[in-house]
Amino acid sequence: MSTMYEADEKRYDGTMKYRRAGRSGILLSELSLGLWHNFGAENDFENSKQMLHTAFDKGITQFDLANNYGPPNGSAEETFGKVMKSSFSPYRSELFIATKAGHEMWPGPYGDWGSRKSLMNSLDQSLKRMNLDYVDIFYTHRYDPNTPLEETMQALVDLVKQGKTLYVGISKYPPKAAAFAYNYLRERDVPCLLYQGRYNLLNREVEKEGIIDQANEAGAGFVAFSPLAQGLLSDRYLSGNVEKGSRMSLGQFLRRTALTDERLKQLNRLSEIAGERGQSLAEMALAWLLRGDKVTSVIVGTSSVAQLQKNLNALKNISFSTEELERIDRVLGTD
Ligand SMILES: NC(=O)c1ccc[n+]([C@@H]2O[C@H](COP(=O)([O-])OP(=O)(O)OC[C@H]3O[C@@H](n4cnc5c(N)ncnc54)[C@H](OP(=O)(O)O)[C@@H]3O)[C@@H](O)[C@H]2O)c1
Secondary structure (H helix, E strand, C coil), rough: CCCCCCCCCCCCCCCCCCCCCCCCCCECCCCCEEECCCCCCCCCHHHHHHHHHHHHHHHEEECCCCCCCCCCCCCCHHHHHHHHHHHHHHHHHHHHHEEEEECCCCCCCCCCCCEEEEEHHHHHHHHHHHHCCEEEEEEEECCCCCCCCCHHHHHHHHHHHHCCCCEEECCCCHHHHHHHHHHHHCCCCCEEEEEEEEEEEECCCHHHHHHHHHHHCCCEEEEEEEECHCCCCHHHHCCCCCCCCCHHHHCCCCCHHHHHHHHHHHHHHHHHHHHHHHCCCHHHHHHHCCCCCCCCCEEEECCCCHHHHHHHHHCCCCCHHHHHHHHHHHHHHCC
16 A cells, blocks of 8 residues: 655755746746656656655755646646645645646647637646646747737736636747737736746757846746756767667657767767766756756756656756856857
C-alpha cells in the first residue's frame, strides 16, 4: 500500500532561491518544472508522480502546464490532477500552477488559437482535468494573427475577474503584439505577470529581439522554456550517439538533424568549460540563464527523478566570470 505523501519539511531551507516576477508580489523558484513531455497518459504515472514530489520537496513551487500537453492532449493536466488529489491538495497555497491555451487542442474551429470562446472553454476544461478551482497563471500560448488582440486580452482580463486565474501571461508573442498586450492589460488593472519564451545557450532570439528587456521594462517577469534545447545541452548526446528513449530518438520535436558535426564539437567544448566550473553541461546551461537578474525562472523538463536532481545542482553556482562568458560565446560564434 502506498503511504500518503508528505512534503519535505526542509523544502524552504534556503537551497532554492526565489525571484520576484517583474513588478509584482509574486516570487518564483529559480527552477520550475515543465510538464510538456513525460507526464502524459502514455508515460509511467509513478515516474511522473515521483518527479512532481521531488520537485516540490526541493523547493520548486512553479509547475508549468498547457491544455495540450500529453500525449494525448490534456493528459499531462490529468496526471497533474491525480497528483493534486492524492498528494498536493494540502499544499495548494504553496503551489504556483500555470496553464495555457492557444495551440491545437480539440477538433473544430474553437479548439485552437486565441478567441474568447477558445480561451474560456479551454480554461474550464483545464481546471476540471487538474482538479483545481483556479490556476495561478493562465497564458495565451501563442499570438493569433487572425483574432483581434483586444478579444484575446479581454478574455484574459475577464478570466481573472471570474476568479479562474489569479494572474495572466503571454507566450511567444512577437514584440509588437507583446507591447500591445502589456498596455491593454495594465490599463485594465490586470498587469501581465510573465512573458514565457524559448531561451537557451543555443537560441538567444529573445535577447536579440529585445523581448526580455521589453518584458522587464513593462514590469513583467521573463520565464525561459527549453533551457536545455530539449536535452541537446546535456551529456546525453556528447558522444554523438542517440540513446533509445531519448527525446531525439523519438524524433518528433528534437530531430537528429540538430546534431550536426559542428554542433557536436561545440557541445563538447562547452562541456569542457562546464567541467572547469565543476558542472555538467546541463548544469552550466541552466546556470547561464540565471546569471543575471533578467530571467525570473527557468522551466526545465525532465524524464526522470535523477535528471531533476542533477539539474537542481545547477543552482549552486550561477555566477560567471566575464572570461567564462566570452569563452562560451566564442565556442558558439555568438561573440
Ligand atoms: N510556451 C511554450 O510554447 C513552451 C514550449 C516548449 C516548452 N515549454 C515549457 O518548458 C518546459 C521545458 O521545455 P523542454 O522540455 O523543451 O525543456 P528542456 O529542459 O530544454 O529539455 C528537457 C529534456 O532534456 C533532457 N534532460 C533534462 N535534464 C537532463 C539531464 N540532467 N541530463 C540529460 N538530459 C536531460 C530530457 O530529455 P530526455 O527525454 O531525452 O531524457 C528532458 O525531457 C516544458 O515542459 C513546458 O512546460 C513551453
